[in-house]
Amino acid sequence: MTQDNKVAALDAEGLTLKSVSLWQVTWRRLFRRRSAMVGLGILGALILIAFAAPLLAPYDPIRSMLDVDGYPREFAKRRAAPCIHIMGDCPDEQPQHIMGLDGNVRDAFSRLLYGTRISLFIGFSTVTFAIVIGTVLGAVSGYFGGWLDNVIMRFMDVLLAFPSLLLAIAIVTVLGPGLTNALLAIGIVSIPSYARVVRSSVLSVREMDYVSATRALGGSNFDILFRRILPNALTPLIVQGTLGIASAILDAAALSFLGLGAQPPLPEWGKMLADERNQVFTAPHLVFYPGFAIMLTVLAFNLLGDGLRDALDPRLAHNT
C-alpha cells in the first residue's frame, strides 16, 4: 500500500484532522468572545466612517457657516445648540445640526466625522512606525545578545524611564508643534515597549530546535532571524500593537489638547475638546461628543486587544 492510499483510506474513515492554521484558531476563539466582537464592531464602524466621511458629513469641517452661501445668517450663531428636526426642538427653517455648531460656527458633527480619519491615522501610523523600529531593535538585540543587546536595551530603558507623555512633549517642543511632529514623538516614545516584547520572544524562540536545525543547515543570520524566528515571535506583538494604538490615540489627543499636536483648523478630537473646554457648562455638547468619540475609539482598541491576547494565548488552547 502506498502512502497516498493510506491517507485516502483514513480520509474515508473521517479520521484525518484538517490542518488548521494559527490564524483560523485565533479567529475562531476571538469570535466567541463577545467583548472582542463589540470592539471589532466599533472599530469596523469607525473605519467605515473614516472612509466615508465626505459622504456622511453634511458640511465642510473647516468652513464657517458664515461662509456657506445661502445659509440663513440668523441661525449662524456660534455654539448654537444641536438642532434635530425629528426631535422638534428647533424651527423647520433652521438648518439641521445634530451636534450643534462650534465656537467658530462650524458644524460639530462634520468635524467629529472627519476627526475619525485623523485619530485612526494617528493610531495606525504611530504604531506601525514604532513596531517597525521596535521590532528591528528588539530582534537584533535578542538574537545577537552581548554588548549590542546591552547598548540597545539600556537605551530603551532610558526612554522608558521618562513618563511617555512628558517625553513626547519634550520631543515636540524641540521639533515644534504640529501633527506630524506629534506623530513622530508618540512613535518614538512607544518604541521601547515593542522592542522589549520582541526581544523577549526572540530570546525564547531562538533556543528552539528548529532554529538550531536551520543553523546546522547553514542558514544565514538574516534568514534565521527574519524567516524562522520573527514569524514565530509575532503573537505578543499583535496584542501589544492593538493596545498600543489605543494609547497612541490618547497621547495624540493629549498633545493636541495641550496645543502641541494638531493645529487649527484640523478637526482633531483632542483639539476640539481643548478649544471648547471653557464651555463645559454653557455648551456641553461641544465637549461631550469629542470626548465620547475618543473614549469609544480607545475602548474599541482595548476590547479588541484584550480579546486578541486571550485568543492568541497558547495556554488557553484546550478551550478551542
Added chain:
Amino acid sequence: MEERTVNKKLFNLLSLLVLASMMLAACGGQATEAPATEAPATEAPATEAPTEAPTAAPTPEPTPIPDVPIATFDGTSLSVPAEECNGDYAGLIQSVVATDANTVTFTLCRPDPAFLSKIAFNVYGIYPSEWIEATAGDGIRTSEGLEHPIGTGPYMVSEWKRGESVTLSANPEYWGEAPYAETLVFRWSTESAARMLELQAGTVDAIDNVGPEDFETVKNDATLQLKERPALNVFYIGITNTVAPFDNVKVRQAIAQGIDRQRIVDTFYPPGSEVASHFTPCAIPNGCVGDAWYEFNADAAKALLAEAGYPDGFAMKLYYRDVVRGYLPQVSNVAQDIQAQLKENLNIDAEIVVMESGAFIEASTSGSLTDGIYLLGWGADYPHITNFLDYHFGAANPQFGTQSDTYTDLLVEGAQIGIPTEAESIYVEINNAIREYVPMIPVAHGGSGVAYRADVTNPQASPLGTELFYVSDPGGRDTFVWMQNAEPISLFCADESDGESLRVCEQVVESLYTYEINGSDAIPALAESCTPNEDLTVWTCALRKGVKFHDGSDFDAADVVATFNMGLNIGSPFHVGNTNLWEYFDYLWGLMKKPGG
C-alpha cells in the same frame, strides 16, 4: 584572561562610540532644526515670494555700541544739560528738581500737553529714596524689591504665595479715605469658566474679564452684578512690511479689505464692543477723525491682490499668543476665523502659529515676524491719542517694518499741540495716511466686563484697567477677593509693563496724579496740583504734606527725584529693575541717554 580584557576594552570602546554617535545625532538634529524655528525671516523670501527671491547676503552683526548716560543727579536734582535737548538726546524730560521739600519742578525739552495724563500712570509711582538705596544696586535687585514694593497706597503687600495668591493688608496711615476691607486678596485663573465658577460659589468677590458667553448669566443672576468696561483699547492685525509679499502696499490693502471685521465683532466679541473705524477709539479726542477704515469687499480685495501679482493667493503664517485681553477675549476663535476668511476671500493659506506670550511680544514688537501677520492689541495706558498713535507709528518703532514718513513727521508735530481742536487737522491727515499705508489692520475695540457679587458697593471697571479696590465695600466682609486672568510677573512697579502686575501695584504705590475711579481723567494724588507754564514746558507740582510711606518714612520732594532718577538715569547704580528695560519710562519720557560712539 588576555582575551577577556581585550574583549572588555573593545566593548567599552564600542559603547563609547555608540553613545558618542547618539549624542552627535541628537545635537545634529537640533542644529538643523533651529534655523527653521528661530529664523523664519531668512527662509521666508525663498518659499513665499514666487516672483523674486532676494538672497539676503549675510551681513555681519554690527557690534552694539552702548548708550552713554548724560544725566547728573545730586539727591535733589536730576538733569541733563539743556543743550542735549536739541542734540542726540531723544527724551522729553530735561530736569526734575526738588525746589523745596514739597515742590517738584519738571522741565521738559518740548511742550507736552499730555503731561498730567502721563504722570498719573502707576508705573511712575513714588518710592521712598531710602528704600531705593537699600534694595537696589549695581548687583542683583533683591527679592524684597521684586515682591514687596513700598509706597504710600491704601494697601501694603503682606504675602505673595507664588502660584496661588497675593495678600495685601490695609495701610492704617493712609492719607486718603480708609480702605473698606482690611485684607485684599488677588487670585487668578486663565480660564474664564473657572473664574465664573469661583464667583458663583462665592469664594471670590469679583472677577475680571467675564467670558462673552457668561454676560447673560451674570445679568440674570440676582446675586451678581455686571460692570461693563468701556472699550478704550484696540485689537489689530499687525503686518511687518519688510519682506515680500507684505512690502507691497496693495497686498496689505487687499488683506485690509478682504477681512469682514463686522462679522468678527458680531460673532466673537461681548456686548459693548465695536468695529474699529480707526486705530484710536473714538472716546479719545481726535481718535477717529478722518476717513473710516476700508469696508469689507472681497471682490475688490481679490482684484487688488491680483494686481499685486498674487491672483492665486500665497501661503503665510498667522501668529498669536493664547492670552486673553480685553481687546481680544476669544483669541483662538478669532484667529481661526481670520484664517478661514483669508482662505475664503483671498485664497491665502495662513498657518496658525501659537507662541509663548513673552516670546511673541518680543518677536512682534521687534518686527521679526516677517513671514506672516500677527494678532495683537493695545489698551490705553493714559487716555491721550499719543498713547495710541505715537507708540505704534512713531518712526522708531520697528514692529510694522518700515514706517511711512507720510505720518511719522506729523505725529511729532501733533503731539506738541495742547488743545485737541487745534490738532484736529493734523490728525485727520495722520489717520488718512495710516489708512492708505496699512501698517496694520484695526479690527475691534473690545468691550469687557467685570462681575461682582451683588453686595459689593461701588463696583469698578476702569477703562484703563486700573481698579482701586479701597473704595469698594465687599458687603461688610473683612476680605475682598479679586480674581484676574493671570499672576503678576513681579511687583517692581516702576519696571513692569504687564497689566496683571500693575493692577496689584496700583493698590500699593501712588503717583503724583491718579485716574478718577471708573474714568480716565487725571486727578491729584500725591501732588495737590501740577501747574504748567505758558508753553507747557515747565510743570510745577505742589506735593501733599504729611503723607507717610508704608515703612514709616515721610514723603517729600527728594523721593520724587530719586524715583525718576532710578527710572530715567541709565548711569544711576539704582537703574536696576525687573526686566531692566524700563519700558514705560523709556517710551513715555525717554531714558536719559544718547547713542554712544
